Amino acid sequence: MRELYQQELEDLKKQFQALFRKAIRAFEKTRLALIDQDVRVAEAVIMEDSLINHQQMEIETACALLLARQQPVARDLRLVVSLMQMSADLEKIGDYCSHIAKSLTRIEGQTRSQSIESGIVDLADKLHFLLNKALMMSQTFQVDKADEIHALEEELVESRRLLSTHIRKEMDKSPDLVFSDSYYLSMALNMERIADYVTNICERIVYVETGHMVDPV
Secondary structure, eight states, X not given: OHHHHHHHHHHHHHHHHHHHHHHHHHHHHXXXXXXXXOHHHHHHHHHHHHXXXXXXXXXXXXXXXXXHHHOOOHHHHHHHHHHHHHHHHXXXXXXXXXXXXXXXXXXXXXXXXXXXXXXXXXXXXXXXXXXXXXXXXXXXXXXXXXXXXXXXXXXXXXXXXXXHHHHHHHHHHOGGXXXXXXXXXXXXXXXXXXXXXXXXXXXXXXXXXXXXXXOOO
């Protein structure tokens, strides 16, 4: 029975890692769509969001069954509960990738600012780096990486704030850019929200290992 229990835990962790990689691939496609202004790639992101949703539900169900059958305690209990929460966070990341992709499709053919597009891609690059750092942390459960990830998130938030200020100033002086820039504002905010969920995942990893749910300092 103990061997079966450990195997179920390992299977859950593997499912979570697979979902994490799928969420990152969704963002990578979103980033590529932004770089190339490729609506077809954006539409693929939108279509594939349901796959992330389905996989998240499978993990949630598997976690609930394991909790009911095995009644884990201590670190194992924290792990299973956190896998449920972290998979839900990944599902939200997929949703925000879809939101960004939808915004890109809506400004196709509209007047756009090259400097704003460049700023959006730079923000996407920062978020891509953050996501991969978090993936590595989730694979090793090294809690000492949490502070680095928190610092990267704060850097991204500041970059988003500066970009949003720039977008609003441009909207004030260039009425023909208001339509596209309003969607770029939304994209930037959605990337910040993804970063928030990444930080939540890292905080959950710290909780699994330490038993304390605290923000990195």
